[in-house]
Every structure is written in structure tokens, then in C-alpha cells.
Amino acid sequence: MLVQRSVRKQELAVHIWHIPTSGLESNISSPEYSLPQFDKRVENVLFHPTTEFILSIAYYDTIKIWDILHQKEISCCQGATDQLQSTTWRGDGSMLASSGKDRVVRLHDPRAPHKAALECNGHQSAKDSRIVWLGDTDSILSTGYSSSRIREMSLRDVRAFDKPVKTQQFDASTGILMPLYDADTRMLFLAGKADVSIMYWEVTNKEPYLTEGLKHTGALHGAYHHVPGAAQEFHSDLFPDTRSATSAQTIEAWVTGGNAALAPLSLDPGKRHAPTLEASALIK
Template identity: 40%
Template sequence: MAWRFKASKYKNAAPIVPKPEVCIRDICVGSYQTYGNNIAASAAFIAFNWEHAGSSLAVLPIDDCGRKSKTMPLLHAHSDTVTYLDFSPFHDGLLATGSQDCLVKVWHIPEKGLESSISNPECSFSTKQRRVETVGFHPTADCLLWSTAMGCVSLWDLTSQQESFSNNEHPEVIQSLSWKGDGKLCATSCKDKMVRILDPRAESPISLVAESHQSIKDSRVVWLGDQNRVLTTGFDAARLRQVIIRDLRNFAVTEKTLELDCSTGILMPLFDPDTNMLFLAGKGDTTISYLEVTDKDPYLIEGIRHSGEQTKGACLVPKRALRVMEGEVNRIMQLTSNSVIPIMYQVPRKTYRDFHSDLYPETNGFKTELTATQWLNGVNMAVPKISLDPAKRELGEQPIIPRLGPKPFSSTGSSAEFSFDKV
């Protein structure tokens, strides 16, 4: 069939590991028994667990490097281990954290980063004596936060600072949650070995349920962009690591099951919907796999694998922060026991003098008109796309940097002292 011979633009994307002096070094990272990735990035900052307790976070500029002092300013986030952290897609300085202390907190990172330690959040929510497992921001609605604690999924409206949705139908601990790109549905993986599809605005939120990986060890789920497909990672009954793809139109039957190896490391799936590039970073592994996701058999095509330091955590950098004039199509921030390593995935070209538009489809921008209240009332609205072409950017050759505007917890038109810094 002709499609089998269609060459992928990203087939030869190769990991470029920087020199040690370009990495963040001499940091202190412990081993945390959490469902989180232990690191998160916006277009302006990276944040990661600090010290063995993990209750504090280091927050640094996205392009920071060099040795770090043990006495540098920290975000003293919680009284117990931070289990999950996530930046807002619309405010580069807005960070959400969840913890074993049963609290969800939202933080504002100043424009210049942390010049002194911070311990006072913008707002805080209690999960009723249940350890917070995951937390994050809605992909299309501004100031709408989600979290999971044990078998409960919650939505929080940051403007009203109220819980707007709660569902307790999962019989075991929710291990992972991921939203569809259009923000209408979300998927969960659970310790009961099931994967579920939820519509929080429906009368009966759980719409689809299917048996997933047959081990109770950690499973992760990631929605494949705007597609009607979800991907999960986990372990089979023999404790082999697996990747499974499911189509919502035939949810009970797996579209693709890929058996990997017998390593014990929990796989963290990192997916870029613009390029369909999937990265599998295993906790404790020294390799990071790259696969391309397709909509036809074989569904998963293996790319060039990265080998290096042992992974403690990993995340993708937003597309707005990529070095597009160097052919960088993705960047993984790899957290190790003593460093953060930016791994650049570059598509080889004869020259990078010009912008290669074929490598960079328009991507979600940093502005949305959809509010949390509107979404909760049934309104859907796509996030406007932006070009990554430097010639088409608002600031010319400068990186795309969002202006954060009014603080989301204050009414529109509030005084300047209650506004976010422009990051």
C-alpha cells in the first residue's frame, strides 16, 4: 500500500545531548513514590522536586544552566512530598502543585523567577484528607484546574475558588488523568486495572470503561491530541512493560498492544500532538525511547533511542520555547539525581538558515477566550493557533512570551498591584 512508503518528516529526528556546562548541575533530588513526573516546564520556567523530602520545589528559568547552590531560593510548597506539578498553558508563571498533605495549591512565579523563597500560594484547596495524586490545568479553559485524590476526580474554578465538579466512582486510586486536546473529555487509568473516559459535564460522567494493563503496578494514560484515541503504558500479568492504543469507537478492543521489556521502571509517556512524536521515559531507566504514532498499522514506529543518565523524571518543553531555527522539533527536560539535562530532538537538514515550515505546523497559542465558568456551562472553544515562524511572531525574532494580564483570581479591571508580572 502506498502509505507504507510515505516518509515521515520526523523519522530521523535525533537526540542531541548538550555539554555538561549547558545542564543544570549539583542539584538535590530524592526518590519519590508518586504518580508524577517530578518535573514540569512552561515556556519561561522549569520546576522540579528538591531534596529528599520533596516538599519544596526549585523553580528556574527555562534556559538556565550551571551549578546550583544548596542555599538558592526555593518554593516551599507543602508540608509533605509534592506528588504532582503542572504549569498553566496560558500563564507561564502559574504553577499548580498537589501533595501528600492532601492540599492542592496554585502559585505565581514572578517575572524574574525566585529572588527569595516563597511559601504563600495564590490559593489552596483541600481534598478532604485524601492524598493528592495528580493535578493540572484544563487545556482550553482558562483558570480551570483539575486534580485527583484516591478515587475522586475534582475540578476547581480558580476565579471563584470553588470546587465545581467531583466524581467518586473510581473504586481504587486514580493513577493518571489526561484531557482530549479539545477539552471536552478526559481519560483516567486506575489501580483497578481499568481505563475510563469521562465527560464531567454529562449527567453520567463515566461514559466508557475497558480492561487495561493486568498488573496493579503504575499505569499512565495520555490522550493523543484531538484524536479519538488514547494511549496507556503499564505492565501485563507477567510484568512486561506495555503500550496500548485504544480507539473510542471500539473502546473494549485494543487497537495496538506493544510488548516492551521486563524492566521495573514506570513508563512516563510524553506525547506531542503536533508531530505525533511519543517519548517513553522510564523511572530508573538510562534510555528514553522515541516512537512515532500513526493512524494505520503498525501504529507505533520506533525512532532513534537516547541513552544516558538514569531518569528520575521527565517532561516536554512547550513548542513556543523551541529553537526552531536549529531544527529542534521537541525538547525533553530529563531530571536525574543531580542534574537537569535538556535533550534536544533535531531533524537533520542541510541548512538551518531558513525556517522549515514543514516541520512546524501551527500550534496552540497562549491565549484563550474560554473561561472556566463558560466551559462548566457547556461552551466549547478551540485555543487559537499560532505560527512558530520567527518572521510571523508578534515580537519578530524574539521568543514568543505571553503577557499574563490580570491575575485570574481578581475581577477584570483590578489595579496593577493585583496583576501578574509579565513573564
Template identity: 35%
Template sequence: MSRKVVRSSKFRHVFGQPVKADQCYDDMRISQMTWDSTFCSVNPKFLAMIVDASGGGAFMVLPLSKTGRVDIAQPTVCGHTGPVLDIEWCPHNDNIIASGSEDCSVMIWEIPDGGLTRPMTESVVTLEGHSKRVGILSWHPTAHNVLLSAGCDNVIIIWDVSRGEPVIRLDSIHSDMIYSAAWNSNGSRLVTACKDKSVRIIDPRKGTVIAEKEKTHEGSRPIRAVFVSDGKILTTGFSRMSERQVALWDPKNFSEALTLQELDTSSGVLLPFFDPDTGVVYLCGKGDSSIRYFEITDEAPYVHYLSMYSSKESQKGMGYMPKRGLEVNKCEIARFYKLHERKCEPIGMTVPRKSDLFQEDLYPDTIGPEPSVEAADWFAGKDGEPILISLKEGFVATKTKEFKVHKSLLSTTSSTAHRQTDGTDYHSLQEEIKKLKITVEELSKRVSSLESKK
């Protein structure tokens, strides 16, 4: 007689806990675009959501503390001339956010502390280089002011944001639309998923494909790919019979998946969020009402199902809080901001523990906001590992201001570059305005004298 042994895991009993109704964000008009992005981005200071806008594209930025009903006159960031498709906060500066749009541009914005008091139409810098809409943005995890953008022109551009220049352009690797692009932990590699059903691992600075797997998923719907533990690749996609799948791959042997599991027959694209500190991956389906979580280990079947959080309302998008923004005294290991039709609902993923002491096994040193390498050095070939911080002291009072978030150079160098490109003749313009004023005054005197003679 055999006895089935249940695999032990400290995350087996993780449960999702939504906040109370008065701590949600209510009465926003979330974008109706059908693009498969998260529509939401969050950091320890701000929550940003793509919203409907007439005559262009816009997204809303709210301080995390500004919960409840959102004023109909709440200012938005509205500088794009087409709908906004993706937004992402800079990991090294909580006031800097990037947005990609149907107008083929990428814009970088600096949000003032306390949030917006009036509509923001002028970006810090505008990045132009795509010929079709820009639907994917991803900041470099360790290099300062390095941003990746991917468009429907099948091109990936890697920008030096402080200079406002495209430094790397990958335009011959993908033959069809790019569905996803993600960095590895130190930003030395990229993994992309394409409409041709191939997943590629790319050395971005050399512009070469290191490994490629064709037909990772047989279905024709979008595929997502992210790096997980030990350089492995996790993908989500669809089978030939339109069943949703999750698979784990070892790039050293790309011929066959380590594991491939079928989940259900829903049609929404599964968005993966991986936590390197715990080895847990969360799968959030567009249009679903649930969040599944799995633990990735070195033992078969490698991707172990843990549990699922379900609610009544389906999700239009999802924001994922960086680890440094969690409440560690509540044993919160992840927090999502779930977008509904007109509401955003925070959901904390919590490990049940009776002790109020800091749980060191749940919170190893995690990625902090400090970059480890400058943009010029990274483009020259230097890599930097993430600089880790301890959460033990940082979150005793659960206040984000206790973190030493260093101000990015972006707000100074890019603003200067922007003024140099748009206002090189600033002083000469002032002189011209003075001369015009003098001329207008002289003409006014002449007209009045002529009228008096009549």
C-alpha cells in the same frame, strides 16, 4: 524473493542532543519521594523541580537562563506542610504554577519575573477539598483558570481557580486509586487510569463514563493513559509477567487494542508525552536512562518505533517543554529536562536538516498561550478549540519574550478573593491596633509615674 520496504518518516533520524555541562542545573537535592509523577515542570520562562525539604514540602523555581551550580541558599516555594507530589505550570500564564501535596491541599503560586529572591510561603490561593494526598494536577488546555486535581481518596475535583472553588467533584466513578488523568485537545473529555486496571473516558461536566476498558494491561503496576491523534488513547502498563507494554486503543471499539507491544522487563513506570503537531510520543521510564520515541499513524502497527536516546545516568523525573519554547532554527521538535540525583540536564530532540530556513513541515501552527474560553462558560457547557500560533516569526531570535503571553486574571481575582477571605476586617483590625497602642502608652506612663513616687 521479497524485499522489506522501510517505512518512510521525516522523524526517523531524530536524535537526542544533551547540552554542554555548563548549561545544566547542578547541585540540587531532588526529592526522594517514590511517587510516580514527573517531579519537574518547565515553560519558556521557568524550570520548577520538587526538592527535599525538612518540615514540609518544597519546590525550586529557576529562570531558564540561570544554569550552572545552584546556590545552597537558593529560595524555594515552601508553603506546604507535607511533601510536594506534583507541580504544573499554567498553560495560559507562565508565572502561575500549581502544586499538590501530601497535606491534602492544592496551592496556586505566582512567581515574579526573574525568579525568587526570598522563600515563598504564601500562595495566591489554597484549594482544599481532598481528604487524602493530592498526587495529580492538570490544567485545562483551553479554558481559563480551570484546574483538575486527583487524590488518593479516589476523587477528581475540577476547580475554578479564580474563585478558589470546587465546581465539579467526581467521587463515585473510581473504586480505587487514580494513577493518571489527562484532558483531550479541547478539554471536553477526560481519560483516567485506575488501580482497578480500567481506563475510562469521562464527560467531566456530566460526570458520566462514556467508555470503559477493563484490564487494559494485565499487570498490577501503575497504568498511564493519554489522548493522542484522532481521539485515540495510548496507554502504558505492565503484562502479567511484569513486562512493560505500550498499547493504542480506539474508544469506538474498546474491546481490543489496535496494537499492543512489549518493550522490556524494567520496573519503572513509563511516562508518555505526546506531541500533537508531529504525532510523536515519547516514553520516559522512571529510573531508566533512556527516552524512546514512537510515531503514531493510521497504518498498522499504528505505533511505529523510531529511535531511542540513552545516557549513563538514570532519570528521577522529566520536564517537557511546550512547543512555543523550542529553538526552531535548530530544528528542535522537543526538549526534555531530565532530573538526576543532583542535576537537571536539558536534552533537545532534533531533526537533522542542512537548511537554516524555517522548516514548515516540522512546525505547523501550534498551541499558543491564549485561552479560548473562560471558566464560567466552560462549566456552563461551552467548548473552545486551542488557539494556534505560528512559530515562524516568534522564534527567529529564540527569545521567549517575543511571545505575547497574556497575563492571567488569576493574579488579580484570586489575590482579591484571598484577601477577602482572610482580611475582610482589615480596617477594623487597624483601628484595634491603634487603640491598643494608645492603651499601652497610657499604661507605660502610669507605671513610670508609680515608679517615680517610690
């Protein structure tokens, strides 16, 4: 049975919930498990991208890595000198990146914690920022504000971390741009609070690095695209493989240095099957 989990962020607490594959048949009033209360407000909570039951929790200037199956802390990443604003996992789960109010972008090795592995100056305003690792690549993208309060995004290569390979500025709107990245199509979606449009950007590993595509404004009431060719044929070029939802390795394997990739999952309806999870692996 596939188990979906949600994490509720409420000030100083993090709660773990089970949602059955079949959906909710009644209201759930009590969490399955609650982590020990933190001494500062929880800012960001993320599941590990490839390993079941590992959770990263950012609160103020600290990131804790938590094993929710055995209900214990794995490690603690520090180094920030002010409030963390955003965190992100590398696609293979080997590294974390963070941005914060101290205007510094950091890379963290969650299995060799305490001090950041690398750090560099980020966006020049402390107003707000967001960061996203672009899948399994060596690139991270952050959004924030310049010293003159102009919204901008910066693309960095972690192998040459000090200087962005590309910075794109936008406008003086007050809503932070939220970056959402689709690793299958290498498309970046940007939208901000109170914005009336969603921007689409293609990300590549060579000049010009960031290419603006469509910009959608207003409500979308369905869309239709006609694909030339046989109507019954599955077009793998339009619907590339994605990543499966089945855990790639155990917690113990990850803690001891494993970096297993998720198996590819075909979107062809004729090849898909529902993922399973052993009942013994569920949180009791």
C-alpha cells in the same frame, strides 16, 4: 501580563502559586491560594488544556474539577473502585480519561459527572499505569504491566473502546514507562525510572499505528542538524505551528458546554509576539 502557575502536591493539600513572567526575584514562601484539604492523598493535578483557571484533581478514587478563579468546585467525577494512578485531558478539554489500581480505563465527561461515560479493562497488573490523550484525536495511550509483569503500552480508539488497536510489549523492568506526547509532530516519548534510554515512537491513525523511531541512550551534550537550502529561510515543515498559551474561552463558556480550541501559534520568529492576559483576570 502572562501569569504562570504551579501546583504543589503534598499529601492531602493542593496549593496555587503565581510566578511572574519575569521570573522569581525572591523566594515565595506562601501560596496565593490553597484548596480545602482533601480526605485522601492527592494523586494527580492537571490544568485544563484550553480554559484558564480550571483544574482537575485526582485523589484516591475521585476526580474533582475546580474553578481556582472563583475558588469553588465545578463537578466531581466518580466510578473508580480503587486508587487512581493517572488522569489526562483530551486536547480540547471536553473529556477526561483515567487509569487506576482496579485495572480499568475510564472516560469521564467532566460536565456530566458522577459515573464514567465509558470503561473497559486496562493493563492486567495493578502495579502502576499511566495514560495520555493524544491531543485532539480520538486516541488514548496507556502504559502499564501485563499479567506476567511485562511493561507494555496500549493504543485505544475511544470510538471502539473495548479493545486496543495496538499493544506493544517491552521488558520486565520495574520502572513504569512515562508517556510524553507531542501533538505537533505526533511523536511519543517513552522513558522509565532507572532506564538508560529514551524511546521515540511515531503515532498514526492506521496500520502499524505505532512505529519505533530513534532510541537515545546516555547523556546528550548538544545536537546539530544541517537543513539544506537558504540559511535565512524559516522551515515550517520542520517547525510546524504549535498551540498558543492564551486561554480559548472563559470558565462560564466551558461549564455551559463550550469546546473552544486554542489558536495556532507560529514558531517563525518573525511572526511571534508575546501573549497577554488581562490584569482583571488574575487571581487576587
